[in-house]
Structures are given as C-alpha cells and as structure tokens.
Amino acid sequence: MTRLAVLMPTYNAGSYIRDSIDSILNQTFEDFHLYIYDDCSTDDTEDIVAGYDDQRLFYKKNQENLGIAKTLNKGLDYLLPHYKYVARMDADDWSYPQRFELQLKMFEQDADLIMCGTQGYWLTDLNKIPLNKWKYPNDYKTLRISLLFSGSFGH
Structure with a gap:
C-alpha cells in the first residue's frame, strides 16, 4: 500500500x-x-x-x-x-x-511526531542556492510559541 x-x-x-x-x-x-x-x-x-x-x-x-x-x-x-x-x-x-x-x-x-517541515530558500534561479534560508523553528518549545504568531512549517 x-x-x-x-x-x-x-x-x-x-x-x-x-x-x-x-x-x-x-x-x-x-x-x-x-x-x-x-x-x-x-x-x-x-x-x-x-x-x-x-x-x-x-x-x-x-x-x-x-x-x-x-x-x-x-x-x-x-x-x-x-x-x-x-x-x-x-x-x-x-x-x-x-x-x-x-x-x-x-x-x-x-x-509521537505528527508534522515534519523543511527549510527553504527564495530562489530566482534553480542553479544558484542563496546563502540566506528561511529560519523555521526546529525545537518543540520554540515551535509551540511560534505557531501562535506565524506559519512555522515549510512544506
């Protein structure tokens, strides 16, 4: 399946x-x-x-x-x-x-994991990875707080 x-x-x-x-x-x-x-x-x-x-x-x-x-x-x-x-x-x-x-x-x-996200980049060219990536929280406590104020999962 x-x-x-x-x-x-x-x-x-x-x-x-x-x-x-x-x-x-x-x-x-x-x-x-x-x-x-x-x-x-x-x-x-x-x-x-x-x-x-x-x-x-x-x-x-x-x-x-x-x-x-x-x-x-x-x-x-x-x-x-x-x-x-x-x-x-x-x-x-x-x-x-x-x-x-x-x-x-x-x-x-x-x-116990119910969601799993990714980090991301704003790309204008798939052949050039920028130095700055989005910063999503990756620990439980910070994630819980962050979810109150913003989208905290990159899909």
Missing part, C-alpha cells in the same frame, strides 16, 4: 510547474502518489501535466475557481482517508531529491 500522497494545488503555474513536478517525481523515495489539484487554470498548466507519463501522477481540476485554501481542503478530504502521510508542495516550489526519504525517516524514528 502506498503510504504517501503529495498534494500540489496549482493555478496558472505553466511557467514553472514542470520544475516542481520533476523535483517530486525524481525523489529517492519513489513509493508515493502525486495529486495535482488545478484551480481552473487558464494557461497551459493542464497540457503540461498531461505530457507526463507516470502512473504516480493524478490530475484533478476544480469545476470552478475555489482559491488555494478550499482547493487544499478538497484535496485533503480526498487523501486523508487513503494515505498515512500527506506532503504539501506548491506548483512554484522545488524539492531536494531526498526530501521524502528524510522526512519519512523522521516519522519512523519518532512515533
């Missing part, structure tokens, strides 16, 4: 969704399903996704534009009963190849 689903909402992401999809499909951990939820894109997003021939990729298109929050909730309603883990990915993001391997290892090492 596949334990991991990846939820990727998209809206008019044609200019960068290919890099995002490729970074997911090229993970070192390969036993997952990628669900792309299209929020009524008017660009070539659907054509780009249709160009992939990978049985792990599933494309769903909203009947009407719902916005990212409702699109994510729609995806979660569908995925949570069927998968042990759900990973988030935006259509303009890129993941290192070992992302899922390392995150799942964290869950295996700590049965």
